[in-house]
Every structure is written in C-alpha cells, then in structure tokens.
Amino acid sequence: MAQGTARQGKTVRSRAGRGRSGASDLVPSRRQYLDLKAQHPHAILLYRMGDFYEAFDDDARVVARDARITLTSRSFGRNGRVPMAGIPYHALNHYLARLLAHGHTIAIAEQVSEPGRGLVERAITRVLSPGTVGEAALLPEGENRYLASICPFGDRIGLAWADVSTGEFAVTELSGPRARDQLAEELARLNPAECLVPDDGRADDVEVAHRTRMEHWRFEPERARAELTRHLGVRSLVPFGCEDLPAATAAAGAILAYLERTNPALLPLLTGLRTESIDGWVGLDAATRRNLELTRSLRTGGTRGSLLGMLDETRTAMGARTLRRLVGQPLRDLSELQRRQAVVAGLVARPTLRAAITSSLGGVGDLERLVGRVTQGLGTARDFVTLGGALRAISPILASLRVSGDPALAAFADEIDPCTDVLTLVEAAVEDDPEDGARIRAGFSPELDAAREGAMSTRRWLAGLERRERERTGIKSLKVGYNKVFGYYIEVTRPNLARVPGDYVRKQTVATGERYVTAALKEAEARILAADEEIAALERAALARLTRDVTAATGRLLTAANRLALLDALLSLAVVADRGGWTRPVLEDSATLEIIGGRHPVVEASLEGEAFIANDCRLGGEAPRVLVVTGPNMGGKSTYLRQVALIVLLAQIGSFVPAERARIGLVDRIFTRVGAQDDLAGGSSTFMVEMLETATILRQATERSLVILDEVGRGTGTQDGLAIAQAVLEDLHDRVRARTLFATHYLELTALAERLADVANVHLAALETDERVIFLYAVRPGPADRAYGIQVARLAGLPPWVADRAASVLRGLTEMRSAPPPAPAERELSAPRVAEDGAPYQLTLDGFTPAPSEAERLARALDSLDLTALTPREALDWLFEQQARLRGGNPRH
Template identity: 45%
Template sequence: MSEHDASPLMRQYREIKRGYEHAILFFRVGDFYEMFYQDAQEASRILSIALTSRDKNSPNPVPLCGVPYHAATGYIAKLLKAGRTVALCEQVEDPKLAKGLVRREVVRLYTPGTLVETEFLSPVESNFLAAVAISPTAKPQPVIGLAMLEVSTGEFWIAEFQGDQAQTQTLDELARLDPREILFAPTARREDRTWLDQMKGIRLCERDPSTFEPERAARLLQEQFHVHSLDVFGCQGLTMGIGAAGAVLSYFRDTQPTAPLDYIRRPRVRRVSDAMHLDSVTIRNLELLKPMGALDDSLSGKPATLLSVLDRTVTAMGSRLLRQWLVRPLIQSDSIQARLDAVGELKDRIAARVALRAALRTVQDLSRLSGRIVLGVAGPRELLALKDSLAALPEIATQLASLVSLHLTEAREAWDDGRDLAALIEQALQPEAPMSLRDGGVIRDGYHADVDELRKVNTEGKHWIAALEAKERERTGIESLKVRYNQVFGYYIEITKANLARVPADFIRKQTLVNAERFMTPELKELEERVTGAEVKLLALEQELFAQLRATLAGHAGRLQEMAGKLALIDVLAGLAETAALNQYTKPVINDGGLIDIRGGRHPVVERLTEEMTFVPNDTVLNLDSQRLQILTGPNMAGKSTFLRQVALIVLLAQIGSFVPATAATIGVVDRIFTRVGASDNLASGHSTFMVEMVETATILHSATVRSLILLDEIGRGTSTYDGLSIAWAVAEYIHDRRTLGARTLFATHYHEMTQLEQQRDGIKNFRVAVQERDGDVVFLRKIVAGGADRSYGIYVAKLAGLPPSVITRAQDVLVQLERPEAAQIAESDLRTEPAAAPLPQPHPLVEEVRQIDLFSMTPLDALNRLADLQRKVTPSSKDAPL
C-alpha cells in the first residue's frame, strides 16, 4: 500500500513510526494498542498473540496485532525481556471532541534503563541507566566519563577515570552498579566499543556524539539544576564525566517527553579514593551478590551469597542500600567506626531494635513512591501506601530518641514525619480506594462538595432506575422484565420473546436478540441522561482532584527522598545488628595500621550451607613485616579456597561497618581486595583458562598497593609443572619484594617446593591444612596450622569422587614407583600389576639430569633458562630464544 493509498489513520501511524524505527510502536486505537507491519509480526511471535491483518480485502493487507490497553503492562514487560524497546503512542485528545482524526503522540518510550513501573522492577535492586563518554584522543592519557541515573528514584552519580587503567576502572564501576542500559557515542576507533561488549546481558545504545560534548552537557546540567557552575556538585576538573551526565539527562528527556525532571537529585561525584575498589572478578569470586554455583542457603532457601546472609532488612530501600555497601566498602577508619558503633548499639539495645524493625516493616518504598508521584503515574493505592508509611515515622523517631551513636543521632536530626502530607491524603482519599483511577470511588465523602452532589445524583439515579423497573413490571404484567445497562447501548428494557405480545405501544425497539428484545421508553431515556451524565462528570472530577493531590505531593518529593535515605540507613544498621546477634558475630577493631589479626574466623556463607556440618574456625595473622605473605599448602578438598575467601569476607564485612564471624578481629584498613581463585575461561574472546588466570594475575601485580589484600589460589596450574611452578614462584617473590607492593597476601598452592621461600624471605611464612590418616583413609581436619604440606592426597580425592577401585589401586602403585629416587630407571615389569596393564613409556635419558638440578637454589629466571637448555638437548633443532 502506497502512502497515497493509505487511510488517514495509517498515514498518521507511518509518520509517527518514522521517529521510532528501532522500537515496537504501541498505537492506541480505541480500547486497544495496535501494532502494524513488521512490529506486528515480531510482537505476535514474542507475545504469542494472533496475527491478523488490516484491510483484508485489499491486494496488500497490512499485518496487524493488538493488545487491550488496560492489560498492556504485561505485554510490554515481555517485550522488554526479549530485548526490545516499546514506544507508547496515546490518543492525546478526546475522540468525542476531535474534529476529524484523533491526535496521537508518543508519550513514553520503554527501555531497560528508564523503567519506573513496579511491575518491571526488582524491589531490592537498583535499575541504573548509564552513559560512557570517551575522550576523542588518547593523548596525553585516555579519559573516560561515567554517569548513572536511577530513573525510579532520581539517584544521579558522576565518575571519571584517567590513565592506562581507565577502561578497567570503568568496567569495575559498571560491575558494581550493574546498569540495565549503557549509552555510548560511536567513534572511529573500534577499540572504543570492543571493551564495552564485555558487559553481557546489558543493552548498549548508540547515541549522537554531540550529546556527550562536555560544554553542551554542562549547559544542560546547569539548566536542569538551576546553578551557574557545576563546581557546587564537586565537578571541578571533570570533562568526560560531565559529558556522560549530559548524555544521560538528554536521553531521559528524549524517552520520557512528558515526564517532569524536578525529582532528579543533584549529581554526586564518585572518586576512586572514596571507597574500597572491588573489581568484577573479586565480586564474582567472593560471591557477594550472585553465587558461582547452584548452592542455596539451607536455612533461608536463598542463593548462597554474602548478601543473602546479611540481608535482614525489612524495606526495599534498605535492601538496595545494603547491596551498594557490599560493593563499595569504606576505607576511612572513622567512617567505618561510626557504622560499627551504630550496629553495636542496636545489637545491645534489643527492645529498641525490635521496635524499630517492627515500625519499619510498615514503611513502603518511599524512594520509588516519590518518583512515581512526581512522574504522574502513581495510583490511588500508592498514595494510600505513602500515607501508611508516613504514619510509622513518629514511632521510629520515638525509638531513635534513646539512642546515642553518631549515625542514629544524625538520622534523628531534622526528622520529618510528614504529618501534613499524611493528613492531606487522609482527607482526600477513600480508605479503600480502588487500584485504578478509572474505576471511580477514589475521593473521600465530604472532601469536595461537587463530588458529594454528583455522587448523590448517581446513587439516587440508580434508585430511580430500580423504581422504573418495578413500575414497568406492574404496568405490563411481565415479571421477567429487566432494566439493564451496557457501554454500547446504555440503559434498555429487556423482554423475552414469550412476552412480546404484552409490550406496550410506547416501547421503542432498540435491538433484537435470539431469545429477547430490547426497548427504550422516553422516561428511561430521560433518566439515562441524568444518571450517565452524573457518572461521567463524577469520574472526570475525581480524576481532576486526584491529579491535583498528586501534584501537591510531588512538590514535597525532596522531603520524601530525604526521609527515604534516613529510613534506608536505619534499616541497614538494624539489619546488620540483627544478623550479628543471630549469627554470633563480633565487633572488629578498625585502624589504619597494617595488621590483620582474626581469631576464630568463620566463612559467613559456608557455615550456613548445612545445619549438620560444624564449621571449623581458624586464626589468621597478616602484617606488613614478618608475615605479609602466607604460603598455604594442603590436600584438595581440605578447605584452602574456603579459608582464603573467609579472610577476604571478614575484612570486607568489617569495612562496610558490619560485625564479623570471629571471636575477635583487628583489621588494618584495606584499599583493595584482589582474588585469583577458581577456574574459568572466556572462549568467546579466544582466552583459555590459563590465559584468564594470567590476565587476572597481571592485573593484580600492576594494581595492588601495600594496603591491598591479595588472595591467590593455585597460580600456574593451567600449564606444565615446571612452567606453573616457575610462574608461581616468581609471582610470590614479586609481591614480597616490591616496595610499592608488599601487600598482605594469602597464596594457596599445590607446589610444595614453594615452601622453601620461607627460608629465603623474611616476610613469608608457611601454613598448611591439617589432615589425619586412619587405616588408609584421610580425614580433613579443616584446621590451618604452621608448616608446609608434602602431599596433596589427590588419589584419595579421586576415590571420593567415585573412580573405579582398579583405577585407584593402579594409581597408588604408579605413585609409589614414581616417588622412588630411581624412578627414572623403573622397568616395565616393576609397574605392571597384571598382564593386561599397559606399560609406561620409557623416560628420556635426560630425566635424571633434570632431577639433579637444584632449581630452588637459583632465581626463577635462571631456572627457566636452565630448563630451556635441556629442551634444546632434547630437540636440537629448536629455535626457541633464551628466556
């Protein structure tokens, strides 16, 4: 169908669709949102709804599908989940008043990062929209700006990263905030986009580069927040960070053209030095937010993560704040101490804690409620939820009055219980108001005289209709006569066909059915006009009064957001106190020294995985002098990885202001936690498990400082024994010896030879996981003791895994032979246990020469060169260059 041949409606559709080519357009037609052409074909497939066509008799019918307007939310959610965006096109004038075609406009563009509807959002997770601005040149050093807007709450952040680590730091910040959508400007350099592709499962949206220009962005931000300079927000010296913030704001204006922007909070600047830096690898390896496996906490049924153990908050706001604390621990000892003092006071003051948590349970999500109110999408039930939430604030203030710790007294200052707002809602709304405004019955009796009058007319009109029905039954003698109503025909009298002979002459036929006839009378028509007119006027007036009430409350959004922040803080502190009391956590000592001293430490997650298992606590001492690097050896499955993670989690818990699972703990503040644990690969990027291991290790060596905590588990295991041992040895020396590094480090390994480093370096100490052998079996004691292990008990672990007994027996025999000094001369008959056993290949004559080399009396580099010399003897044609 050509543009010329199309109907006026379809020409209007095409014109609007041109501005939203990449979105599915929900085009309002009466009581339906209709989709056409390719949109209809895609939507029908994704939504599993019927695909039909418009103008079926036309040579080129237009594909069509549609959904009821009142049920659109569920369908939009399904399209968003499928990775699509949706443009909502509404009728913006009354069809009854329209002169010709009804005017339509797109009033909302649904994208993953701009959602405010509760149906689309997780109550315990933030829903950030991010923008990344990259400097046009990498000289003298690259600069990357990052901005984050939480549309549902108005939370607004700006950050900027410079230097060689800018990309890594940006990716780490993105991992911590976990946005749903990232805006970026395409550039000529392909590498500017490639690294962003690492953000899996997040919608990447290209935007016009001009929206990222710092000068233009600065003007937009100054206009938005009514300031002459962005320096008042701490933006001094920022360039690309301001560009990213402007791009976020511009995108929000474009996608929500009818939304007011006054509720967006003034931006806050995040700097690298503000909090402990956790990268995406550490967040994953420590299982802070998501489990690496499928284990669940047996007591709560939640995924086995640190968040699931800690989260005893009772409000959605508190849960989201706790999640932010976990990925951004504090590094200022006085700030940490203030949180610990508040948690300690609430832990000890049981009655106050119980009362606070009981009151907080009645508080709804004030942060998102206020956002929906400002955006004009909050319904009657949400305003009633606001009123009920405000009603709890006086009790919370009463409980805070007796508490003395800094955070709790600061929360009590300038307390605003919103009594005036609660009273306003109480006066205006019916206590049992419906979910939807279009259902009517929202405004309370006595609030507005015109509402009361129209409601009276409406009520009396229904009595008049009932009286008319009784009157007509008596006049006609037809007992089955009924006065009915529907939206198409209005009021009518329905009479069955068996009684048609008794229909009076003044009845006017309106419709014929299979078993009945419908009629109208002049009296019924007059009543209909009075009753229906009152209903329409009443609904319109109620909607107008509700909109006025919502607008009044929107003017107080700043007050509501301020109280939402205080309530979230109180909720998190009380939740941490509850966790400490229930799980027998202790208050750590925090200082700026270099000592980490943990007594009776436990893994907060593992200790809860099963009620039957008794967790074995362990001590840990790390300092910057005599014991800054521990080499931990011991069998597989004995608990080395659990111990490493346990130490990191205790440090992290202490620095978010939580009590810790230990009998005592002194924590010298850590600026970063690095982890290299577990095996993973990235085949999509061409990286093997070993390459991933080496990249993560390189990141640690380049980024760690003397104040960092490093956890290394089985470095070098992804290659040959000598390669792996050499790398592990060199890495341990590098961490220990570098003055700019020297970080506190736990180094778990199966290379028992590395225990010799204790004699070569003053700051290295050996520890092992204790085991006990009984009648050929091995008991893992889960206890960390001084000294190095000399065996890995791998065959025993293989036995536990269920390898056939014959394989286990054969492996034991081979191990015995290989451990003999004369193993290189083992004859085939010495290894054979049965005639069918395959012989081992004869060792190369140079094997004994290799065994006689004392690799550990030389540096790792000399050792590698010596091994390379031997390789050349085996393969004289080798052209490998000396190492």
C-alpha cells in the same frame, strides 16, 4: 499501563472488549505505520490493536526471538501479508520487561482522544528504553536499573549514572593511569541497563553492554553544564561538587539531554546530583565480584548462595536495593564506617526495637519508587493512599530510634525528615473508602463532591425503579438490569407480557421474555454516563493538583526514603549478625589483619547443623604478610581464602563479621584469582583468563591491598605452572607487599618460607586412615606433607582398580625421586629481573618497562650504602664488585 491517564495533553483510549478478530479496521496502512516508525527508527514499534499489541516485519522477528512469542502473519493495509508478533494487552508488562532486558528500546503507538475531537489518529504514547523505564511494574524489585553515561575527555573519564525509578543521580570523574581499570570496576558494580556514549568513537573501546550512541556535541562540557544548572535551578555546580569536573559534568548533562528527548516525564525525579570520589571505595574488579559471589552465586546463578543472599533480611525492596549497593561498594572511609557500625551495634543489642522497626518498615514499603511514580505523574488515588500510609509509618520509627537511648540511633533518626507536611496534604486529599476503595476524599474538590452527589441521586432513583415499576404494572417478577450493549433495561417474563404498559419500548427478545426501555430510564442513564465522565475528569484534575503539590517535595521525600532504605539495610545486617553470633570488628588505618575464629558466612549457613570449623588468620603487622596455604583437595583451602576476603569486605561495609574477634586494617582493594573460569566466547582459554587476572593484580595491587590467589599456574604444564606461581609469589612479597593468601598444590612452593622473610606456611589439616582421608578443616602452621589426591579421588567414587593403579604409579614416581622435591629455583633477592632476551625490566604504572640504566642503579646503590658500617676491606670489595658489573663481569680488567 497508561490507559486512561493524561499524557502529553491527550488521553489514551483503549477499545476494551474488542478482540483480535474485531481489530481489522484498526490495521494501519503501510504508510501510516512507516510514519510512526520514522519517529523512533531505532525502537521496536508496538502497535495497539484492540486487545493486542502487535509488531510487524523486522520488529516482529526481534520480538518473537527476544520476548519468546510465536510469529504469525497479518494482512497489512493493502500490502499483503507481513510477519507479525502479538502481545496480549494484559501481559504487556511481562513481555516489555523481557524486551528491555535484551536492551531494546520500545515505542508504543495507541489511539488517542483529544478533548472535543474524540478518537483521533494513532500516536506514540510512550517510549521505553532499558535505562529510562521509570515504571515500577517493569523493574526488578531489589535491583537498581541504571542509565549510565561515559565521557572520555582528554586524560579524564566522566561517568554519570541515574536510576530514574528512585531519583539517584550521581557522577564521578576518573583520571590517572588507573582510570580505565576504575571505569571497568565501576561498570561492573553498576551493571547499567543502558549506557550513553558519544558517537565520535571516543568510548568505543569501553566494554559495556547496551550502549546507546548520542551526538558527541551533547557531551560538550559547557553545553552540559548549562543543561545541568538549568535543570537543577542553580547558577553553579559548586554545591554539587562537580564545578571543576568537566568530564563528569559532560556525562551528567548527556543523561539529561537523553531523558529530555526520550521520556521528559522522568526529569523531575532527578532532584539532586551527587559527586562521588572513587577513592572512597574499595576497588573490586569484575573477577573479584564474581569469585567472591557477592551478589550472585556461581552455582545457582541467582542471589541464593551468594553473600547478598545470606545477608538479605530487609523488609522493603528499597532496603534490598540499598543492601546490594553496600555489598557492591565497600568503603575506605573509617569515620563513615564507624558511624554505620555504631548503628548496626545499637540494633544488634536491641531485638525488641528491631522487631518494632521491621514492622513499621513494612508500612513504609518501597517509598523510593512510589515517589518516583507520583513524580512522573503516574500516581493513582491508590498510590497516594499508599504514600499516606508510608509517611504515617515514618514517625513511629523515628520515635523508637530516639527512645532507644543509643546516641548513634538517635542521631540517625535526626537525619530523617518525616515529611509530615506532605502527609497532611495527602491525608486531606485521598481516602480508602470501604466501598469504593482508594478515591479523592470528600471536601478536597467541591465540584467533584457535587458531581458525585448528582450521580448518587440518579443511582438512588434507579435503585427504586424496580419496586416502583412492579407496583405500577403489578408484574411481581419485573426486573431492572444492565448490559454493555443496551445499557439499562426493564425485563418482563413471557407470561406477563400482556401487562406491559404502553410507554415501554421493546429493545430485545430473550429466551424467557422481553426487554424494554422507557424515556425516563434512558434519561437517567444519560445522566449517569455524563456524571461518570465528569467525575472521572474531576478526579483526574484533583490528582493532578495533588501530584503538583506533592512533587514540590520530591527531593525531601527521596532523601527520607534513601535514609529509611539504609536503615532497613543496616537492620538486616544486625539481624544476621545477631543470629550468627557475629562480632564487631575493630577497624583501623593500618596494614594489619587479624581474624580470630573466623568463619565463611555463606558456607557456614549452608552446613545445616554440621559445625563449621573456625580458623584464624594473621597477616601483616607483626605477622608475615604472605601465607602459603596448602592441604588436600577438598580440605577447605578455597573456603578459607574466601572467608578472609569476605570478612574484610563485610567489615568495610560497616557490618559485624563472622569471627570471635577481628582487627582489620582497612584495605584499598581486594583482588582474587580463584578457580577455573574460561571465556571461550571472548577468545580466552582458562589459562589465558588466569594469567590476565594475575597480571591485573600485579599491575594494580598496593601495599594496602588484600590479594587472594587460589592455585595460580594450575592451567598449564606442571613445571611452567610452578615457575609462574613462584615468580608471582616472589613479586607480591618483594615489590607489591600486599597482604596475600596463596593457596597451592605445588608443595615445592612451601620452601619459599625459608628464604623470604615475610612468607609463612599454613595448611589445612587432614587425617589418613586405611587409604581414606578425613578432613579436619583446621588451619595449622607449617606446610602440608602431601596432596591426598588419590584418597579424595576414591571418595569421589573413582573405580577402585583405577585408584589402586594410581596409587602404584604414585609409589613408582616417588621411588624414582631419590632426593626430596626440588627446592624452588634459587635467586638473589637483589638481582634485577631479566627478560628472556636479557633486557632488564621493572614494573611501572604503565606495565613492564625497561629498568633504570646501570648508572642510575649505581647511583642508588651508592646512596643507600652505610659507609660507617663497612670495614675498609668490605668497602674496597664493594667497589670492585660495582666496577665488575659496569664492565660486564671482569673486576680486574
């Protein structure tokens, strides 16, 4: 809370001790209220009333709904009663956090005092919007809170994001036919708390929560560029990598303009700008993030049960945020991944070193946000003491890394600036006094030392007063006390009242006696009050000086904090790898995938004592690119599919993997279509969502992608579903050529492996005994023989008479089919796809468009014909056939 801190040249004063009942003189007139409201018309105005913050009228209704507070009413100036929602002063942060989570902007009005003028009119002292909250108390610990900005500009889209609590400020520019999809992926990753968009409608079709419209001219590239260069103190943006990226520049400039307007104290935190290339990351769309439960479990809705939940052994909140970033942003850059792997490997091999670093990291704490607080001018003496402790903890970490003898660890240490100069500064300025707690150290400010000495001598005088007055009056029970109403007093009990000297002035009668003051006591009290005020002012000045000096190093401090946060995250990966017996995967630039003895990291951790059955997976290279996975319900198909995706993802964040060994050709994107998920609110049925996700995969996947499809086609009728599943599988095999795992209950699809060169079957093994099924969870070559649906239904507790009836229905159905299950519909691999109306189609980057003309097709076919391999007869046949196709099927016409 800003109480007592200098802000915008004014000092905020609370009327401590005044309850709601005493606040009636503070009630604004409607006019005063509306004047303040007009300054930030889109914000909820919270009005300080003694020990409460109150919202009125429509604001009150919104607060009551979203902060979950009971609505009452209040007399409002002379305008009768209005709805009112009151937030207790001590619980303000709690309720502000709720309001911000709903995307509201909040303006807080308090009484302010100005030097020499005492308390003056109320003013807005803070404006908080979801993306501009820099105050650690209002932020989720292990998560970043991003203010994003989107600027479509011609065929490009600029995206910028800033976390004003950690100083992260980055941009990227997206272009080409996939720009919109990439934007959606990035927004899914960032999950911005607030998103700035131009008010001219350019970004209206972008789906993002909590959008804030800004004047479109603020997104004008030249203006934004000027804003950026001024802020960063540079002439060109070349060093930041975005000189030639007008859309990115525009988006970043808009962020600066917005902060300037809403919360300029945050601007100094943004000391640099990083230009990111989206091509460096593995593409993960929102569905895949959700399906793989990367940061949120589908079952619990929280981190527990997610990949992040099982990986997170970080010691600091900044480490936890970094780990979340790594999990959400796997890389494609082989050399960077190998650097990370080397650090993890060094840490896996050295448990003692890990323990030492972990304990030192505890001392570093959340350095990122601490630097954030200090840079915003919110740093108290306690914060600086903590900062000193954090900086002191860095050097031992670097020393441990260097003496480890591991070159990767030593190199990592060399990249971290211990900021010893800042530590020296802070140590000279603050101390943790055993009695007074955190305070400015003696010697930092001579004026402060003198004021403290003055106050101390008066306090010493007061401390001796009781003894002196007892001696003077002979009243042994005389006491010197203090209360808030009268200040210092001398109390004499009833039996001794006759001995009270003449210079005592009676102030108050209490049950046991009388309370007095003397002229000397009043004077001492005045001296103490004045000295306390002076001390407070001098301390503020000293803190301001220290803040200025430390803030000059904000950029270096934040860089060091970022590296330490990364170390914490990599350490966490090492701890988990060591505990789980994970191994270092071989990474390579190929389209191969080979996992031997792979396990699902989260399911394995949840099995508690039961053994997880490890399985292999070979895709691409010498092995088939597509695996059709069959097996009984509950047999472990989904687990197997997800485990392969998670192992690849772990490898591409630089982690070890839960496998005996793995060789992973880096993937450019991971796609999943798993389980039933409907979006009724968005107007899409389960089947519609399934098809939307499948269409996205077919449109976007490449030869380097990993595709995980679980029961595609399940959401519709059996025949339609089977047909769709087969067509999707064929397209993935023939055209997309991505490494694909395809789990299905349609046993008919297993016949595809006989016709398609790069498709193979595997199944999850199960045993059947007495109508019961035992799951072996082992992946074996070849197709499953049946679905075991009825046995699983029995296991689930379906009433026996229903299960028996189902078994007899099944027998009947099987007998009806004299022939084996129908083979999948035949088709010619070379035949062009034909839509229902007969028009041929092909897939381009823009979706399905008409195929090339017959002449083009003929030219290509001729081009690819190897004439030396044909007999004259075959060549003649070929010519007849082509002519027939041109003439519509009549060769000798």
